[in-house]
Amino acid sequence: MRRQLLAVVLCLPFAAYPQRTPKQVEVKVQKTSLTREQEAAIGKEAAAQVEREMEIVRNPEIEGWLNQIGQRLAKTPQANAYPYYFKLVNEPSINAFALPGGPMYVHAGLLQAADSEGEVAGVLAHEMSHVALRHGAAQIGKQQTWGALFGLAGAAVGAITTGENGECGWLCQIGQTGAGIGGNSVLMKFSRGFERDADLNGARMMASAGYDPMQLPRFFEKLETKLGSAAEPKGLALWLSSHPATGSRVQYVADDIKFYPKGSYTADTGRFPRIKQVVASLPAPQMKPAKLVLAKEGAAPRRNLPAGFKDYQANGFAVAYPGSWRIGQGDGGGSLYLVPQGGAVRGQNGVELLAGAMVDYYAPAGSVQLDASTREFLTSMQKGDANLRAETSERVNVGGKPGLKTRMTTRTSLQQEPDQVIYLYTVARAAGLWYVALAAQPSRLGDFEPVFGQMIGTVQFPD
Ligand SMILES: [Zn+2]
Structure with a gap:
């Protein structure tokens, strides 16, 4: 009896100070002065500009497949109920971007660089997370005029810059750099904090949709290893520089997965090999x-x-x-x-x-x-x-x-x-x-x- 009591007493200090269990990293939806309607209007305007400059691939097979994956992700709680849609652009460079409010564009070059449907889903989930967490909206809200962000498209929303004659409100100076929205300017550069949040939210979105969440960070890191190589895919450096990571994406996503409910990841349409073939046979892109x-x-x-x-x-x-x-x-x-x-x-x-x-x-x-x-x-x-x-x-x-x-x-x-x-x-x-x-x-x-x-x-x- 006595010994047992002693054991209980000895245990008490430990019970009073429980070991600190690691907590899952919190991912926040950013505060912004923009309403969802304003986000949608900005996204619509930017999408129109993208489609004036880039060739959208009108192929029901690819579009259907892309939207099947995308909508599966869009239904998850992590997608924050935005009206996402997905289009393929006939550009050989590696790129994918989602605009405020939900329009998303994937370059053909990205599908060529991916080795599985899960990797493509990972990129979609990451980009959709920037929308869901309102990263673009928060950044635009800070800039006052979203036009400043989108270069030329800025002319569409009125006077952005005023030239010497005050004419530039409507006849806006192009300058020698020619910032088109379809070019680099659409690649909004986010902070490393936003990138980590998009990775974590994206991985959670993947898991909710039934895709292996590790495919997201692994694809990013696989692409990183191709940087600087002779066979570096077109646009890779630019794309990766617009999605900088803090530390190892694989590591912090792996740490996050420990908190996910147990489950097996079986989502896969099985159509990726066929889609890759169709993408490879697309005609050369025509500049608009x-x-x-x-x-x-x-x-x-x-x-x-x-x-x-x-x-x-x-x-x-x-x-x-x-x-x-x-x-x-x-x-x-x-x-x-x-x-x-x-x-x-x-x-x-x-x-x-x-x-x-x-x-x-x-x-x-x-x-x-x-x-x-x-x-x-x-x-x-x-x-x-x-x-x-x-x-x-x-x-x-x-x-x-x-x-x-x-x-x-x-x-x-x-x-x-x-x-x-x-x-x-x-x-x-x-x-x-x-x-x-x-x-x-x-x-x-x-x-x-x-x-x-x-x-x-x-x-x-x-x-
Ligand atoms: Zn990103």
Whole structure:
């Protein structure tokens, strides 16, 4: 009896100070000044911009598969009930990103780099976790204007930057870096804390959906080992740098899994090998006009431009223009304007060109053919402008390509001299009918015509 009592007494101090059991790391949904409706609106605008610049793969088999995995993850409590949807973009680089409110885009290159459906699910779960935990919204809320974050798309929400003439509110300076949303700017860079939270929330999401959560950190670390190697997949460095980890992803996810309810992870559609084959057989991606007009990154400067001219090298063409002119796009992107001071005004339906140049691509109904597509383009312009008269087109050479030059006349909203002469140059390109419209009032043609001629002389195409 006595001995037993002693044992109880001796045990008491231990019972009073229980061993501290490790606690599961807490993952928080970030506070943000944005409402869910605002997040959805931002995501929708950004998604529209992405789809203007990148080619979405319209393949029911791939889309169906991607959404099957995605919706399985979206139903878990960790997904925080956002209306996610998933699309594949025809880009060979490694990338995947989810926009505020739920739109998510996966590059074909990422599917090529993955070895299992679980690895793809891991990337989806990680990116969806940035949305679910409101990381983008928190970051945007801090920046006041989300436009600042999305570069060019910023023009869509009004005045982001004001140029010397205060013009840039609507005709916004492109600059030489050409920040397109489909490019790097969409890769929001999150803090290491947000990254760890996205890993942990993503792993929990994986487990809830029936996928082995270890596939998430293992895929990230597998990709890291390819960094700097000769066979480094395109875009890998950029993607990994936008998802920096603190310490070992595998380690902290493994620590987290100890707290998960026991279960076996059996989710798998079994279709991944087939999907990889379909992805491998996709045609080469076509750059869309919205991307072709954006400045090309890392373009080497061109020599032998006319004196005092500035150069603009876009993804789809290059053109030089007088140094005193401004270059920009209207609200929400679109056509490129190269104008002298006062050469463009905000019209009822966007930007009105008074004098200077406008460059863009026209998308014909069928295939692109110089003569037929130019005629179709002229007809469509005349439908929208009753004053527009076009003379017979003449054959010219633009940047070493066969082109057409069409002289047109119309009227502008300019009070003093509404008459306008436009020289329209068109060239058939894979993405559409490339054109530059060079415009001036008849009284100023004497000054403008030589400049127009010099500009046309600087046009080049990359292929
Ligand atoms: Zn991330």
